[in-house]
Amino acid sequence: MDERLNHAPCGYVSITNRGIIMAVNETFLNMFGYDRKDVLDHHIESMMSMANKFLFHTYFYPFIQLYGYVNEMYLTLKSKQGDSIPVLVNGRSRRGDEEEIIDCVFIQMSKRIDYEKEIRNAKTKIEEAYRLKDEALGRLEVLHRDIELKQAELIRLNAELETLAVTDALTGLKNRRYFIEKLDAYMERFAASHMLFSVLILDVDHFKKINDTQGHLVGDQVLRKLAQIMEANLEEPALAARYGGEEFIVLLPGMDARQSKQAAEDLRTAIEQDSWEECAVTVSIGAATVTSEDTNISILARADQALYQSKNNGRNCVTHAADGLHHK
Amino acid sequence: MTTIFTRNNVTVTGSGEKTILFAHGFGCDQNMWRFVAPQFEKDYKVVLFDYVGSGNSDRTAYNEERYGTIQGYVEDLLEVLDALQIKQAIFVGHSVSAMIGMLASIQRPDCFECLIMVGPSPRYLNDGPEYFGGFEREDVEELLGMMEMNFVGWASYLAPLAMNNADRPALTEELKTSFCSADPAVARKFAEVTFFSDHREDLPKAQTPSLILQCSEDSIVPLEVGQYLHRHLKNSTFHLMEAKGHYPHLSHPQETTNLIKDFLSQLQGKSVQ
Numbered sequence: 001m002d003e004r005l006n007h008a009p010c011g012y013v014s015i016t017n018r019g020i021i022m023a024v025n026e027t028f029l030n031m032f033g034y035d036r037k038d039v040l041d042h043h044i045e046s047m048m049s050m051a052n053k054f055l056f057h058t059y060f061y062p063f064i065q066l067y068g069y070v071n072e073m074y075l076t077l078k079s080k081q082g083d084s085i086p087v088l089v090n091g092r093s094r095r096g097d098e099e100e101i102i103d104c105v106f107i108q109m110s111k112r113i114d115y116e117k118e119i120r121n122a123k124t125k126i127e128e129a130y131r132l133k134d135e136a137l138g139r140l141e142v143l144h145r146d147i148e149l150k151q152a153e154l155i156r157l158n159a160e161l162e163t164l165a166v167t168d169a170l171t172g173l174k175n176r177r178y179f180i181e182k183l184d185a186y187m188e189r190f191a192a193s194h195m196l197f198s199v200l201i202l203d204v205d206h207f208k209k210i211n212d213t214q215g216h217l218v219g220d221q222v223l224r225k226l227a228q229i230m231e232a233n234l235e236e237p238a239l240a241a242r243y244g245g246e247e248f249i250v251l252l253p254g255m256d257a258r259q260s261k262q263a264a265e266d267l268r269t270a271i272e273q274d275s276w277e278e279c280a281v282t283v284s285i286g287a288a289t290v291t292s293e294d295t296n297i298s299i300l301a302r303a304d305q306a307l308y309q310s311k312n313n314g315r316n317c318v319t320h321a322a323d324g325l326h327h328k
Numbered sequence: 329m330t331t332i333f334t335r336n337n338v339t340v341t342g343s344g345e346k347t348i349l350f351a352h353g354f355g356c357d358q359n360m361w362r363f364v365a366p367q368f369e370k371d372y373k374v375v376l377f378d379y380v381g382s383g384n385s386d387r388t389a390y391n392e393e394r395y396g397t398i399q400g401y402v403e404d405l406l407e408v409l410d411a412l413q414i415k416q417a418i419f420v421g422h423s424v425s426a427m428i429g430m431l432a433s434i435q436r437p438d439c440f441e442c443l444i445m446v447g448p449s450p451r452y453l454n455d456g457p458e459y460f461g462g463f464e465r466e467d468v469e470e471l472l473g474m475m476e477m478n479f480v481g482w483a484s485y486l487a488p489l490a491m492n493n494a495d496r497p498a499l500t501e502e503l504k505t506s507f508c509s510a511d512p513a514v515a516r517k518f519a520e521v522t523f524f525s526d527h528r529e530d531l532p533k534a535q536t537p538s539l540i541l542q543c544s545e546d547s548i549v550p551l552e553v554g555q556y557l558h559r560h561l562k563n564s565t566f567h568l569m570e571a572k573g574h575y576p577h578l579s580h581p582q583e584t585t586n587l588i589k590d591f592l593s594q595l596q597g598k599s600v601q
Contacts, residue, residue: 017579018572045547050463051471053547055478057574058355065578066359074478116477 001025011087011106017099019044019061031087031108033080047077049084060091064102068093074113077106086113168242170220171227179241179249183296186253190290198260198289200250201303202226202267205282205315207246218278219246226271226281233270238263248283249300257289257322264318272316282316289322332411336377336404337384340412342369346441347414349375351405353423353447354522355515357383360422363581364588372418377408381514390514398424398521402432409439416441420588422577423447423548424522430561431527433536442595443538444588447574448557449549450527459528462550468523472516479512531560538564539591541576541584548574565591 001023005012011028015021021039029036032047045053052075063070070091076084087106094101166178186197204210204222211219223246230240230248243249250267252260264285272282286307288299302321309319332338339358348368350361358376368374378385379401394400405428409417419440421429426448433440452463538561542554551568558566567587571580 049470050467051474054463054467054471055474057548059478061573061575062356062360062578065575066362074474076474120473120477 011108012103013039013044013106014101014103015044016096016101017093022101028106031079031106032077032085038080049076049078052076060089064091064093074109086110171224171242173227173231173248174239174241176241176243176249179239179243179251180296182239182251183299186251187290187294187296187299196254196256196290198252198255198257198263198287199299199303200252200260200264200267201243201286201300201307202230202248202250202283203285203307203311204246205284210279210281214278222276222278222281225274225276226283229271229274230267233267234263255289257287257320260287260289261318261320264320268316268318284310284315285318286310287318287320289320332407335380335386335389336408337386338375338377338408338411340373340375341365342372342374344370344372346372346416346418347375347412348372348418348420349377349409349414351419351421351425351429352378352382353421353425354518357385359383360575361420361577364420364577364585367581367585368588375408375412375414375417377404379404379518381511381518387511387514390511392513392517395514396517396521398428398431398525398527401425401428401521402435405429405432406436406439409436415439418442418444418592420444420446421448423449423574427525427527430534430536430538431530434530434533437535440536442592443534443536444541444591445538445557446541446577446584447543447546447549448540449553450531450557450560451525451553452523452549453526455526459556460550460552462548462553463523468519471523472519475515475519476512479515528556528560531557532562534561535563537595539588540564540566541587542566542568543571543573543576544568545572546574567591 006025006027008025008027011031012023012025013021013028014023021042021044024036024039028034029039039047045056048056055073055075060070060073070089073089073091074086075089076086079085086109088109089104089106091102091104094103166174168175183199186195189195190197204226207219207222210222223242226248227240227242230250234240234250237253239251239253241249241251250263252263255263264287268283268285272280274281284307286303286305286309288303288306290299294302306319306321306323309323310317313319337358350358350365352358352360357378361376365374365376381387381390381395394403401424409432415438417440419429419433419442421427421443423446426443426445427450429440429443429445430448433443449461451459452461453468454461454464540554540557540561542549542551544551546554554566554568558564569576569580569583569587571583573579577584
């Protein structure tokens with residue numbers, strides 16, 4: 001071997017097509033601590049771990065067979081002492097005397113591989129960090145979805161509660177509490193802008209008798225049906241509510257005494273003329289229209305008095321609080 | 329079905345009634361057959377292809393779920409056969425492809441006349457004292473690490489991001505002639521599929537006649553593995569080659585070709601009788 005090649009600053013090995021080492025230079029032997037006899041005529045694989053053998057077979061051999069060269073392949077070779085020494089390998093095949101020969105040069109890359117391993121560790125850490133981030137993000141997204149679902153559920157429940165809180169369970173009409181709130185609002189509006197309104201109080205005639213003779217279930221049925229009739233006969237913004245027991249109450253925004261009395265009369269007629277199966281049902285009605293002296297208590301008291309008057313007048317009739325004034 | 333042809337870079341040459349199909353193993357592509365395949369063109373229709381993720385296959389067709397198990401590769405093979413409307417193919421598979429062909433023959437026996445297995449192994453890892461596959465788990469870990477560092481662009485490749493970023497501009501045309509130009513994620517997954525799979529349980533299910541070509545001094549697949557396969561595969565013929573190494577079709581194309589042809593003519597003889 002040429003002296004300069006023998007001591008060239010890189011390991012040099014030539015192998016047969018089958019991987020048998022035919023020539024080797026001093027630099028290579030020094031690099032790995034072998035004697036010439038340790039490697040000559042041996043298979044190059046004898047210096048490789050299983051993983052390196054596989055890599056060599058999977059990439060180096062086929063590639064050099066197909067393309068005639070391999071550049072910059074990273075391998076590790078075992079030194080005589082058993083250490084793994086990282087190297088970069090370039091190979092080129094050439095036509096020898098009898099068969100194909102592959103010339104290989106080896107550059108030791110201990111320092112370089114340390115740098116690369118650092119890069120690899122950093123990369124692994126980044127990958128791990130990314131993975132953890134994605135996982136955390138995934139968990140947050142699940143939490144976020146849960147919270148959104150719970151929030152929607154709360155909003156729904158709240159709305160349901162709100163409805164329940166202002167609804168009369170038996171008839172489905174608004175309850176007394178809601179009615180009083182509305183009444184207060186209309187009182188304020190009247191004080192501010194003189195927008196008229198009237199109230200009606202309805203009481204079922206002889207309801208106690210219906211309950212006693214037909215039973216409470218029929219009594220309840222009557223109340224429910226009355227609620228339906230009232231709903232059907234009143235138009236927005238009129239508001240019907242259950243006042244308690246067999247008493248109903250109606251708010252008639254914008255209506256004066258005459259209009260409210262007409263509305264009450266229409267309601268009374270509608271109830272009287274409806275088809276009642278078990279027994280005839282009629283109502284007595286008292287009406288009152290707001291005046292500047294009224295409070296929310298006094299207007300109801302006046303309507304209640306008018307109702308009392310209707311009862312006294314033989315029931316199934318309408319009295320407006322102002323009617324009595326004319327009589328007097 | 330042009331999509332399958334481009335997806336798997338299918339090439340068809342030769343003429344003959346029968347079809348012979350060559351399937352490459354891990355880490356390479358259909359080029360591996362270039363010294364062997366042409367020798368069959370006179371008598372057979374010769375089909376070559378690349379599995380998705382290898383060679384000049386359509387890499388956009390790769391998805392980790394499908395090719396995360398060997399079944400994805402089995403489907404590639406069956407879809408290539410179906411696209412060409414091939415029944416009773418002569419299948420030649422190297423390394424992991426031998427198992428891919430065998431699994432495909434179990435699922436669709438009508439597609440295969442015989443299986444020629446070059447350096448096959450049902451399991452690469454050692455398993456207790458009874459089974460010597462040649463590799464310890466640490467060997468495979470070392471291999472995956474070394475492969476990774478041989479890949480172009482390994483340092484900039486981040487696994488968690490690559491899943492959402494299928495096209496990698498770093499892999500340009502010129503890099504395809506580099507020996508590790510494959511996408512590191514694809515190659516790593518294929519290596520895991522290859523090395524961590526175990527098909528010993530599937531062997532008794534295979535009925536198709538098979539030829540096992542075992543290299544002498546195969547540094548990847550020990551002799552014991554070839555013998556194990558022969559014992560557990562019905563209708564199998566075992567042949568220990570003079571060729572050494574793990575790529576007899578590259579290092580000893582003539583011996584490989586002759587053995588395949590001999591086997592085929594024997595099979596022919598049997599069916600004539």
